[in-house]
Amino acid sequence: MATFTAPLREMGFVLNDVLNVRQLSDIDAFNDATPDFISGLLDEAAKLIQGQIAPLNAPGDATGAQWKDGEVILPEGMAEAYKLFWESGWVGLSNPPEFNGQGLPYLVSKVVEEMLCSANVAFALYPGLTTGCFEAILANGSDAQKQTYLPKLGSGEWTGTMCITEPQAGTDLASIKTKATPQDDGSFAIEGGKIFITSGEHTMADNIIHFVLARLPDAPAGIKGLSTFVVPKYLVNDDGSLGERNAFTCSSIEHKMGIHASCTCVMSFEGAKGWMVGAPNTGIQNMFVMMNLARIMVGFQGLGQCELATQNAIAYAQERKQGTAFNGAPEIIHHPDVRRMLLQMKATTEGARVLAYETALYVDLAHHHPDAAVREEAQDWVDLNTPLVKAFCTDSAFDLGSMAVQVYGGHGYISEYGIEQIVRDSKILCLYEGTNGVQAMDLVRRKLMMHGGRLPRRFIDKVKGALADASGHEGITRPLGAAVEALADTTDWLQQSFKSDPNTGAFGCVDYQRAFALTYLGYNWLRMAQAASQHADDGFKANKLATAHFFASRMLTQVPTLLANVKAPVDALVALDAASF
Ligand SMILES: Cc1cc2nc3c(=O)[nH]c(=O)nc-3n(C[C@H](O)[C@H](O)[C@H](O)COP(=O)(O)OP(=O)(O)OC[C@H]3O[C@@H](n4cnc5c(N)ncnc54)[C@H](O)[C@@H]3O)c2cc1C
Incomplete structure (x- = not known):
């Protein structure tokens, strides 16, 4: 079975030594969130998550959510763990x-969230x-809607979709196509079918609040004719008590590759209020x-799975003995190809952690910093980084899950080791x-072009500044230096070519994103x-410097090649008509 130990030291290093999390406690809204406070809180979270939630991961995968006569039955222990989680305040941490x-x-x-997603995504x-x-309701709901739904969603007592x-x-x-027809009492009758709805039905919360995209009768066609609706499972009376059950059902749940303990529901709205x-x-x-925030959240799901794959692969490789390596040692961690995989896993996970945490830090600065110029710059970083966090962390989760199976050899393919679950659970994140x-x-198409192209310029200037200051x-x-020059050149090319033909860069988007x-x-x-060079612990310092050099010499060097793909002729890609494939 895969095990999880929260990487608290790594987390603390990124928060304190790389990103200077102390800056948040200088902001009025977060005066109490000092580094010491955050460290204590993360210790508590780790205890709960390792002790109560990680043990449900393998059994939840084996049992899965079940559907019976419109009811969804979750794997044993889930409801109790969820109750403990929200009652202890973890759902509403930043609400x-x-x-x-x-x-x-x-x-x-x-x-x-990273810890939770390692333990049990x-x-x-x-x-x-x-x-x-x-x-979604906080951003656009009326005062009455906020008062009706947010206190219980904010704590996690009710769940949402x-x-x-x-x-x-x-x-x-x-x-x-889902329709919303106005009713005399100011409500709307929602009619239509939704598929793949995560947490659409279960009984572990007293109410489930659905946030539904639907179309008014006179709405314009296409994307500009969609409106959003709040549709509770149980109607909420004026005094806050629960009333009648709303007119919709969960008609089945999906049987899927992974995340078995999460119910993925087919929902049928039959004139629901x-x-x-x-x-x-x-x-x-x-x-x-x-x-946008949900995309960052999914990036963190990916980061959590990267960490799970990496820490289990390292622990296994330190124990497993096969033959003798070049240095005479029997454990597989000494074999060159295993080292290559483990370093790639470490370099990816630890590097992605800084990307993800920095993006989340910018969310805080964009919302709460007193200086408008800082808020504006932070929002640029959030906009730029969101697709990077979502795509890179989740692609890496799947890749690293597969690499962990490779490190385990045939044992990785056997369910009882819990490693193949990472591959299955993480694919959906992509x-x-x-x-x-x-x-x-x-x-x-959007982020490179926004505000006259200033978003990527901020990144390129920042990196060039860091290089100029580095000794x-x-x-x-x-x-x-080579990577950022190539990125600047290709970014400029994409920005120019987009103006003449928006499709020019389309074939190279994914390569550009990875680069x-x-x-x-x-x-x-x-x-x-x-930061590690200043560290008192020589072992920690050596570990970080070796991993940094591995990344720089074996992974960062891929950037110019990926970017060459972006500008490569597209003839071969458009040569075949659909039937000739
Ligand atoms: C387990 C699970 C949970 C989910 N949870 C939810 C949920 O809670 N709520 C919810 O509403 N939905 C949910 N979804 C739905 C999910 O968001 C969609 O599956 C996803 O948006 C992709 O849609 P699709 O499956 O129809 O694929 P398609 O849209 O058919 O895409 C197929 C392929 O074509 C590509 N493609 C499609 N359009 C374009 C384009 N314009 N340009 C370039 N490439 C394109 C895609 O990238 C993809 O590779 C869930 C799905 C699953 C499997």
């Missing part, structure tokens, strides 16, 4: 205190979607408020909240190497 949250930085809640979806639904997907409408939200959130036909904008191909298009570490600065993320990780490894 505002007025809605039963703890009012802590978003960054802190995401660090806890299927479990993490219940609080995760609840937070998404909370954020996002009801977007329909059989004909996956990536293409313009094809959504819903209330519009925000203005008519602004559903896409409303949804994206939540979706697909939902916008597939990773969609993230790449968002990066190239020593030539093994990292040299390939990082950008690897360059970002190169910058992270430079900062980690600099």
